[in-house]
Amino acid sequence: MSVIYILLTISIVIAVLFFAAFIKAVKSGQYDDNYTPSVRMLFEDELVKNKTKKTIKNQKFN
Amino acid sequence: MEQTSCFHCGDACSAEHIIYNDKNFCCNGCKTVYEIFSENDLTCYYDLQQAPGNTPKEIQGKYDFLSDEGIIEKLTEFNDGKHQITTLTIPHIHCSSCIWILENLNKLNPNITASQVNFGKKTVRITYKSEDISLKDVVLLLSRIGYEPYISLEDFNTGKNKVNRSLIYKLGVAGFAFGNVMFLSFPEYFEVGEFWLEQYKSLFRWLMFAFSLPVVFYAGQDYFISAYKGVKARFLNIDIPIALGILVLFIRSTVEIIFDLGTGFFDSLTGLVFFLLLGKFFQQRTYAFLSFERDYKSYFPIAVTKISNGIETPIQVYNIKKGDRLLIRNEELIPVDGILMNGNANIDYSFVTGESEAVKKQSGDKLFAGGKQTSGSIEMEALNAVEQSYLTQLWSNDVFSKNKEDGFTTLTNAISKRFTIAVLSIAVLASLYWLVVDSSKAINVFTAVLIIACPCAIALSAPFTLGNLLRIFGKLKFYLKNASVIEQLAKIDTIVFDKTGTITSNAKSKTNYEGETLSEEETVLLTSTLRHSNHPLSRSLYNILQKNNIVTLDHYEEHLGEGIYGETSDQSVKIGSAKYVGQLQPETDLKTSVYVSTNQGYKGKFTFYNAYRKGISKLFNKLKKEYDLVILSGDNASELNNLKKLLPAKTKLIFNQKPNDKLEYIKHHQDNGAHVMMVGDGLNDAGALAQSHVGIAVSENINVFSPACDAILNASKFNQLHSYIKASKTAIMIIKWSFLFSFFYNVIGLYFAVTGQLMPVMAAVLMPLSSISIVIFTTVATNILGRKLK
The missing domain is CATH 3.40.1110.10 (Calcium-transporting ATPase, cytoplasmic domain N)
Structure with missing residues (x-):
């Protein structure tokens, strides 16, 4: 039953890791703006489309 | 005539508009922006949102001051000679197209390496190679595509501003500990005396103790500080019973595990702090893009052009000295009092007075700070330094340094006074009784009463009710500075209106x-x-x-x-x-x-x-039943007869009021015990707005200017003012109902506590149950209330 020491250690270490990740996320400013990322996420398509357009254009000129 | 609207900005086009690429444009400026975008493959801008743009303004020479090293230093947050990072406020940011185009600035100029928009704050943070592109060029580029940044004196010191995130950290710590403690205490809820549990229970208990340490000493520290301040000021605020509860929970639990008397109440302790902080977090939500603390600094430019010996140099406004000769360009603000030397002065004092009509000045006339030149360039000579101007002196009045909330007892604090006394006397009486009957239980009962009576639910009622109403008001374009404004709003008995710009449209x-x-x-x-x-x-x-x-x-x-x-x-x-x-x-x-x-x-x-404004008569007729109404105008009495016709007979009409007169008028009424709400708009109302119990600034465009106030009301919602005040009153009723609810829980808990039967599991169930039911009740009630509002 002393395996419980290992289990407890693992569970607490994992919990602490997640907690540290949370602190790091807050520190990096992730929670300062909680609206823009939700919009930005939807832009990926337009950006890709633009990039392909650009390369075609570049090929033409090169 | 068929109405066409501009492809770029959506304004109505006149008959001879410009047609380019089969698209209509209202002016050359809009067309140019479109050309820039289409050349750079950025026309997606128009796919995301219809007509998202803004017509670029004439800005020649306006940003020359950005070449000044000292000013660049103030405006950038990072500068190593090769790269600079700056955060600019752009009022036009309003849709997804704006985010998209501003985050693709590097396509327009490859020397901009990164740009990131904060939509809530309406700012963009730009990283650029300062060797190849200067701050001025960046600003000019933004202006050219219709996103002119707004740079004011306020930005002068905020370049390296730190954000306060301590509440999120505290909430994280409490939530983390709460989860783990719950998980560790779960076995003991059900299986008391089981063999393996007996074996390891001290390990579990000490781990819980370890988890609760940061909760008590870090996450909960604000409650101790506030309670200490309350005791020192001989004022029983709600934080005293809370701090007492936390402290007793912690000490009793620690004693219990040291002497192996029981598991303690670490689960309730961490849960309590977590819920309390959650309430605080919910209430703290503010409108990042609005500022309620504006003074003249947010209106004034950072720099102006100084002329000495015929040479124009940009100069920081704080460095303006008496006798300096300044060049004020079209659309620029006059930063100091001065004398007009030459030029065609047509000064718009709308920031100061709310009156949008420009005033003509002759050479030799005195110009006051805060006016905006509207036709061509003028030259003036400064009479004072910035801080000594007529307008800026208004801010040296005491009302601007006083914190309004200090003198105000919130509903929660009012009730907590009686509550604390009641709880303490119940605890003392119950322990006295047990001292006689069974002295071993006395301490147990005393602490149990303090634990169970910890007013978690009471402390949560107001934050959740007011916080939710704040959000509902925000959706309706009525932006409040904080939750206590709602409580103040419910107490109002006198309403004072400014005239120009407030009850009239601009x-x-x-x-x-x-x-x-x-x-x-x-x-x-x-x-x-x-x-x-x-x-x-x-x-x-x-x-x-x-x-x-x-x-x-x-x-x-x-x-x-x-x-x-x-x-x-x-x-x-x-x-x-x-x-x-x-x-x-x-x-x-x-x-x-x-x-x-x-x-x-x-x-x-x-x-x-x-x-x-529309509906003004109707609004006043609704308001007159419950409130004293006053019109306090800075203008002359030329509108007296019109107003008499429009407004109910008992409305007081007072004209020719200077900014300071307005302030004094409100003070006078307050001294007579009135609760005054001031509704105004210009900087000339700033004193009155700060002095009144609730100062509401009416604004046609909330992104632009409004003086320091407690609330900003969008002009289109002006006629709804009455229903907003009524909603605030209903919110206070909701809080009172939820107080009743939490008393009910407290009575149940107290029964167990007083009779000495309080089990940790009971506390652990009762505490979250009461908190969550209060949260649900207040949220549902305020949402029903909000649905009735327009």
Whole structure:
């Protein structure tokens, strides 16, 4: 039953890791703006489309 | 005539708009922006949102001060000589297209390496290679595509500002500990005395103890500090029973595990702190893009142009000395009091007075800080330094340094006084009883009472009710500074209104024609001529006369600051100032007028009026039943009769009030015990707004200017003011109901505590149950309340 020491250690270490990740996320400013990322996420398509357009254009000129 | 709207900015296009690439544009500026975007493959901008753009403004020379090293240093948050990072406020940010285009700035200029938009704050953070592109170029690029940044004196010191995130950290710590403690205490809820549990229970308990340490000493520290302050000021606030509860929970639990008496209440302790912080977090939600603390700094420019020996150099406004000669360009703000030296001064004092009509000044006249030059450049000589100007001195009044909330007892604190006394006496009485009956239980009962009576639910009622209503109001374009404003709003008995810009709209939209009647031909010519001019008065007059036909002019001239001239084959018309049209009769009245003459001589004048806001009569009639109403105007009494007709008879009308008079008037009423709400708009109301219990700034465009206040109300919602006050009153009722609810829980808990039967599991169930049911009750109730609002 002393395996419980290992289990407890693992569970607490994992919990602490997640907690540290949370602190790091807050520190990096992730929670300062909680609206823009939700919009930005939807832009990926337009950006890709633009990039392909650009390369075609570049090929033409090169 | 068919109305087409501009592909770029969505404004209505006039008949001879520009067609480019099969798309309509209202002006060259908009077309240019479109060209820039299409050349760089950025036309997606128009796919994301219809007509998202803004017409770029003429900005020549306006940003010359950005070449100054000292100013660049103040505005950048990072600068290593090669790269610079700056955060600029852009008021136009309003949709997803804006985010998209601003985050793709590097496509327009590869020297911009990164840009990131914060939509809530309406800012963009730009990283660029400062060797290849200067801050000035970045700002000019933004202005060219219609995203002109707003740089004011306020930005001067905020470049390296730190954000306070301590509440999120505390919430994280408490939540983390709460989860783990719950998980560790779970076995003991059900299996007391089981073999393996007995074996390891001290390990589990000490781990819980370890987890609760940061909760008590870090996450909960605000409650101790606040309780200590309360005790010191002999004021029983809600934080005293909370701090007492936390402390007793912690000490009793620690004692229990040291002497192996039980598991302690670490689960309830961490849960309590977590829920309390959650309530705080919920209430703290603010409007990042609005500022309620504005003073003159957010209106004033960072730098102006100084002329010495014929050389123009940008100078920081704080460095302006008496006697400096300054160049004020078109659309620039006058930063200091001074004397006009030369130039055609047409000063718009709307920031100061709320009156949008520009005032003409002659060379040698005194100019006051805060005015905006509206026609061409002028030169002036500074009379004072910035801080000593007439306008800025208003901010040295005491009301601006006083914290309004200090003198105000919130509903929660009012109830907590009686609550604390009641809880303490119950605890003492119960332990006295047990001292007689079974002295071993006395301490147990005493602590149990303090634990179970910890007013978690009471402390949560107000934050959740008010926080939710704050959000509902925000959706309705009524932005409050914080939750306590709602409580203040419910107590109001006197409402004071400013006139110009508050109960009237800013746009001059009503005219009155005096003089010879114009023939149909003349009206057509007049309308056609007006259409060519971009002057605000021409535009509003054109909008009124729009229904007339349009003819093509043979000749058109515009004389800046004087008027316009239009001519067809057989007729000509002059529109403008009295002098310009040749009307020599002196302008005695203070009203805004546009004079008209044709080739047959003087015809007459159009006088402009501010229109009163829609529904104003109805609003006042609703309000008069419950409140004393006052109109406090800085203007002369010319509107007295109109107002008398419009407003209920008992409304007091007071005219010719200086900013300080307004402040004193409100103070006088407050000294007589009135709860005063001030509704105003300009900087001249700033003192009154700060002095009143609730100062509401009415604003037609919330992104632009409003003075320091407790709430900002969008002008379109002005007629809903009454229902918002009523909603605040209902919210107070909701809080009272939820108090009743939490007392009910407390009574149940107290029964167990007083009889000495309080089990940790019971506390652990009762605490979250009461908190969550309160949260649900208040949220549902306020949402029902919010649905009725418009």
